Structures are given as structure tokens and as C-alpha cells.
Amino acid sequence: MAMSPALSRSSAPPRWQDYVQLLKPRVMSLVIFTAITGLVCANAPINPVLGAIAIFCIAVGAGASAAFNMWYDADIDAKMRRTRGRPVPAGKVQGADALAMGVVLSLFSVMLLGMTTNWLAAGLLAFTIFFYAVVYTMWLKRSTPQNIVIGGLAGALPPVIGWAAATGTAPLNAWLLCAIIFMWTPPHFWALSLYTSEDYQKAGVPMMPVTAGAASTRKQILIYSLLFVPLCIVPALTGLGGLTYLVVAALGGLMFLFLAWRVFKSRAGETGGQRNDDGLYDVKASSKDARNLFAFSILYLTLLFATLLAEHLLDLPAVGVFS
Amino acid sequence: MSEPTPDPTVEARARRGRNIALALGLVLFVVLVFVVTVVRLGGSVGQRPF
Numbered sequence: 001m002a003m004s005p006a007l008s009r010s011s012a013p014p015r016w017q018d019y020v021q022l023l024k025p026r027v028m029s030l031v032i033f034t035a036i037t038g039l040v041c042a043n044a045p046i047n048p049v050l051g052a053i054a055i056f057c058i059a060v061g062a063g064a065s066a067a068f069n070m071w072y073d074a075d076i077d078a079k080m081r082r083t084r085g086r087p088v089p090a091g092k093v094q095g096a097d098a099l100a101m102g103v104v105l106s107l108f109s110v111m112l113l114g115m116t117t118n119w120l121a122a123g124l125l126a127f128t129i130f131f132y133a134v135v136y137t138m139w140l141k142r143s144t145p146q147n148i149v150i151g152g153l154a155g156a157l158p159p160v161i162g163w164a165a166a167t168g169t170a171p172l173n174a175w176l177l178c179a180i181i182f183m184w185t186p187p188h189f190w191a192l193s194l195y196t197s198e199d200y201q202k203a204g205v206p207m208m209p210v211t212a213g214a215a216s217t218r219k220q221i222l223i224y225s226l227l228f229v230p231l232c233i234v235p236a237l238t239g240l241g242g243l244t245y246l247v248v249a250a251l252g253g254l255m256f257l258f259l260a261w262r263v264f265k266s267r268a269g270e271t272g273g274q275r276n277d278d279g280l281y282d283v284k285a286s287s288k289d290a291r292n293l294f295a296f297s298i299l300y301l302t303l304l305f306a307t308l309l310a311e312h313l314l315d316l317p318a319v320g321v322f323s
Numbered sequence: 324m325s326e327p328t329p330d331p332t333v334e335a336r337a338r339r340g341r342n343i344a345l346a347l348g349l350v351l352f353v354v355l356v357f358v359v360t361v362v363r364l365g366g367s368v369g370q371r372p373f
Binding site: 056 | 333334337338340341343344355356358359362
């Protein structure tokens, strides 16, 4: 029996670095950053050692989700330029090893987080892993163009877990951080998928540009952006964010809306407007507006959370009207 | 079906790297559980009645 490209075995033996790649370290770094923000914004006294271990557990839990994803999605990863170099489709690591790593790290991270902090945080982490691995990866991703809208909840939960780890509770402000990431995900990913939809089409993944077309996706990016940007202002009203946060959220939000409007008016995602072979940011002229929104969305979210983090670490005054 | 045969030296080096990484991971786990236990028990654990 000939092995399919997705299941081919590399002649090179697996190295420990290949197993690290299974954890998606870049995604993990974003999870660490947002979880730290949640933990710090909770303003609760927590032993710094336990706080650091809690963040470590959340990061390992995110890595476990990624390992499950790499195991299950090896067949479609092998068909897409962006993902075909991943350890499983490249044949460096066997799928069963990725699955075993996901199971072991899930148990390790959830149990240790529970013992270190509290079982609310551990339960939220377990739910996040389940939601990403089962609900998003195994169900939504291959069945609906709303995959990243609903599945985005998994990426939005780390600040709530961080908050719960510090306080044992998950109040409205924690869920506000979750809502911001949740509403950020559709314009962020759809901007990317506008110029990578050829890959998704080839792999049979029903991303929005593949099923609804580029024009509809551009319109939905604008609608989600109009909902997302006002939501980013709300932490300044509830007392979670201060004056600096308000300025960053407002100015960055205006820029975000401007770029979303440019995408709406552009022909991004139309045939022939896909990216070149040289990397994620190297796109053809008609897709540059989508590329710009994708890049700025990362910067904007980072700035929002970094500002909240700095304000709480420096104890800057809040401007909340409902606090 | 014939599978590609890796170079024995490269194979041994890769296995050694994986074993060291696994050992470090296990040591880290033991250290973390120990640290969590000590921190959560607090300083006055010795004074508690049996």
C-alpha cells in the first residue's frame, strides 16, 4: 500500500524540536500574553511562583490543543502551503505520537493548574482544550464557514482562565477580555483567508471566502469590525481600562475601521488576487488591503492587552463610568 | 512497502536528544509539584498537630 502524502514518513528520525513544533509555539506565546493580562488585571494577591506556574499550565494546555489539532488535521495540513511543513504532514512525527502528546499534556496541565490554583481555572482550561480539539478541529472546521467565529471562543478564553487562577472567580470584566478576542477573530482570520482561500479550497475547508465568496466575506469583515471596535472601548467604561487604554483603543479602533473599510471597497480575494509563494505577507496588489488589516489586527490586539497590562502593573487610575 | 532507513548515527543522536528532553520534562514536573506543595503548605506546617 502506498502511503498518502499526509501519512508519508520522513527518512530523518524525529528530533525533540519537532515535538516542540507540535505545540505551535507562536500561538502559545499569544496565549501566555493574554492569560498574564487576565491574571494581572484581576488585581488579586497571588503568590508570584503560583502565578507563574498557573501561566505555564495554561501555555501547556494550549500546546496540548495544538498537538490534537496537528494530529487530526494532518490530511488537510498536507494540502496547504502554510501548513504542509508541520511535523505530522511532513512525516517528521507520527500522528499517534502527536495524539499521545496531546492527551498527556492535557492531563498534566489541567491537574497541575487545579492543584496550584483552583478547580474553576482548571475546569475552564479543560473546557478550552476540549472546545479547540473536538468542537473546532473535529467538527466545525470541516463543516461550516462559521468555523472560526464559534471556534474563536477557544482562543478567547485564556484571559478568563488567568483571571480565575488569581481569584477563583470569573467576573464580567474577565468575560469582557474574552469578548474582545472573540469579536477580533473573524475580521482577523477572514482578512487572512481572503488571500489564502485557494489553499483552503484545495484542502476542502469551508472558509467564508470559499463558500460565500470574497465580496460577502469583505462585507462581513466590515460588520464584525463595526461591532468589535466599540467593544474595545467598553473596558474604559467599566473601570478595567484607564485613560491610556481609552486613547489607544479609540485611535487604534479608528485605524482598524479605516482598514476594514479599505478591504470592503477593495477586490481582495477575487481570482488572481492570492498571495505569492514567498510568505504570509507577500501578496498580490489586489489583496494588499486584506494583508494590511490582517497585520494591523495583530498589532491592535497586542496594544490593547499590553496597555491594560501596563496600567494595572503601574497602578494607573481608571476612568470607568460604571465602576 | 519499504520505509526509508535512517542513518544509525543520526538516529542515535536524535533518540538521545529526545530522551534528554523527556528526562528534563519529567524532572520539571517533579520540581513543579514539589514547589507547589511547599508554597501551598505555607511556613507553619511544622507546627500543625497530627
